[in-house]
Amino acid sequence: MSEHIVSPKIYAVIGSTLLLFTGITVYAAYVDLGPLNIVVALAIATFKATLVVLYFMHLRYSPKRTQLVIIAGVFWLAVMLFMTLSDYITRA
């Protein structure tokens, strides 16, 4: 069986990091960063999501073909958000 077995220790570290950053994002919400608040919130959420995808969902240990599928999905989402926003934000 060539499937890579991720150790419980790594899961525990990732899980704790996720909890820690949940606390950080709540704390950051109470600091007035102006327009940066949303940037920070999304950056933290993306960091947490990346940890879940790479380690809990084993993407780090998956074939490149599988990794490409997820990247394609995220790319599609980025295009949809970017293109739609570029319309709305540039409206008079």
Add this chain to the structure above:
Amino acid sequence: MHRTGELYGQFQTLDQQRESATLGMWVFLVTEILFFGGLFLTYTINRHAYGVAFGVGSNTLDLKLGGFNTAVLIASSFTMAMAVWASQTGRKTQVTVFLILTLILGSTFLGIKVVEYAQKFEHHLVPGQGFDISYHSQNPSATDTPREIAAEKEELEKAFSRDPYLNSHAQLYFSLYFGMTGLHALHMVVGAGLLIWLIRQSIRGRFTPDYNTPVELIGLYWHFVDIVWIYLFPLLYLIDRHK
């Protein structure tokens, strides 16, 4: 079906067979990105247009319950990952234990969501007839302190002066709140059903290091639903908290 992890004719090796199953689940999850993505796009446009109302709406959410629920889901992803590990290392009893823990945590999440939804109904924050963003400030409950009520009234006054149509725009926020958390909760219920099926199979000792594909695949689905919440939480609960 794959009762003993036998090799099917179209595959050359068991590894290839297992990888193709995993890839299939990932492709499905990409369609889920499309599914939720549409709602996230709607949220983005509406928040951009009605920022004040979204801030007011967000502040009505119970951050303690939301934060706790986030921790619950993260814990459930941990227990789900442990269930996969247990199945990979032949610890049959632990597979069942971790799956049950995951189910308990997921159910806890749903229970808290029920409490939150009930609060929304009580406070007239359900879009449609009877929606009134000012209702709670005018009809506070016994547990609200005078300072909290005064702060809420002041916040609403400021918000109405910046957006005269606050009540209508706040309904947009709550439509998205119910729509997005509702769709997410629906996915959790499906996940719970899958877990129950998985637990029954696990009790019968079906999952071994040679064959644990269902555990892995349902694990992927569960983690994805967790990721959706990881984004929902800051976007719905943490708007304008510093104000």
